[in-house]
Amino acid sequence: MLMSNDIGIDLGTASILVYIKGKGVVLKEPSVVAIDRDTNKIMAIGEEARLMIGRTPGNIVAVRPLRQGVISDYTVTEKMMKYFINKAVGKKTLRKPRISVCIPSGATEVERKAVEDATYQAGAREVSIIEEPVAAAIGAGIDISKACGNMIVDIGGGTADIAVISLGGTVVSTSIKVAGDDFDEALVRYMRKKHNLLIGERTAEEIKINIGAAYRRPEVITMEVRGRNLVTGLPKTIVVTSDETLEALREPALQIVDAVHNVLERTPPELAADIFDRGIVLTGGGALLSGLDALIEEKTGISTMIAEDPLTAVAIGTGKFIEFAHGEKKNYD
Incomplete structure (x- = not known):
């Protein structure tokens, strides 16, 4: 079956998750690569490399090729993605996969292009770039196609993305490098x-x-x-x-609360009313920090809940985005 060739990748600063249509999240590994400085060869990728952090001899360094949600080392990111895609899909597939990758909402055009190029180099037939909060909302089970405001706070390893989503797109958003x-x-x-x-x-x-x-x-x-x-x-x-x-943790936690406040201040009144009714949804690994939901709720007065599986919400949403995007087009063709 060729359709299972749709892959969603949550390209995170701390970990990379790969979602395959029909199978769910098939791979979750830290985005860490161990490199031998002398030969420039990659020694290990993923969990194996993470165990080396802070415990390697001088010539081997464990690096994170993604910093604050964007590519800081292009070549290493490309090799890492290729490795994870092969590991998830296996090399048996005849057709190249359609891959959607998510990036922080504050990423620049240049950063977007870098992710796109790296994904094509890693073996994609077609690449869709999707903003993290949109993916998080789809993954959290929110129907984003309706004209109704939803607020998503996605706290990853390198960035916290806060956005108000309505009609399948972002209305107001901010991305802060605190996570x-x-x-x-x-x-x-x-x-x-x-x-x-x-x-x-x-x-x-x-x-x-x-x-x-x-x-x-x-x-x-x-x-x-x-x-x-x-x-x-x-x-x-x-x-x-x-x-x-x-x-x-008081200071970084309050910086996230301030960013939520900032987005709420810029939200159109109709959508703000929707958010007040529906609440704020937290996704991403940072959402698991004990009491962060209570802190946001206390400071904003809006009920705040954690998505069912905050760690995989973005990966699932990224994978489902392909279906969402193609489904949208079908309606009007």
């Missing part, structure tokens, strides 16, 4: 300042996932954190509470 990675960095800074403890990116991410909070948790939870004491230079373990992460 999951900034939560991690805020935790690294906090641990250094407050506890004189140096921790790595991966440890910071574990703290965020296990005890991170953007809004006070009903009960305080704790976690043991290992790092290097900056005074003695020796390894040290301390216990961190969820209330401390609340303090550490």
Whole structure:
């Protein structure tokens, strides 16, 4: 069956998800590539490369070819995409696939073109570029073809995209470079300042996932954190509470709230009324930060919910976008 040749790719700063029509999300791997500096050869891609972050000898570096949702290293991105497409589809397909890729709503024409070119190079027959909030809305199960306002807040690894969508398109949107990675960095800074403890990116991410909070948790939870004491230079373990992460994550969380506010201020009144009735939908990995929905709800007064599967919403929506776009055309031809 040739139709299953439709692929949706969520090209994220932190991870790449591949959706195949009829099969769902078939692959989810970190967008990390390990490169040998001496020979410029790629040593590992995906999960295997992620495990190398902060643990490699000098000549091997684990890099993220996507920074803040856009391509920062073209050649590596192209090779990484080719690898993931082959891994997801297998090399047996005779026809090249139709691929839709999503990018942050704030991406420039040049950045858009780079993604398109990389996708063609990776073996696509046809490429559709779709904005992240639109994909997130489709993936969250919202019918975006109606003349009704929906607000989506998609918080990824490198960018947070906030948009009001109606009639299949974006009415107002903003894309800020504050997202999951900034939560991690805020935790690294906090641990250094407050506890004189140096921790790595991966440890910071574990703290965020296990005890991170953007809004006070009903009960305080704790976690043991290992790092290097900056005074003695020796390894040290301390216990961190969820209330401390609340303090550490306050600034980036409020920046996201401000961006939501900014979009609401620019929303036409009819659509604003729709959003007030329907609420705000959060998608993306950042939506899983405990209490972020409660914080947005408190600051805006609009009920806020997390999409059913926030991590895969964008990938599913990107894959379904092909059907949506082709379905739209069919109606009027």
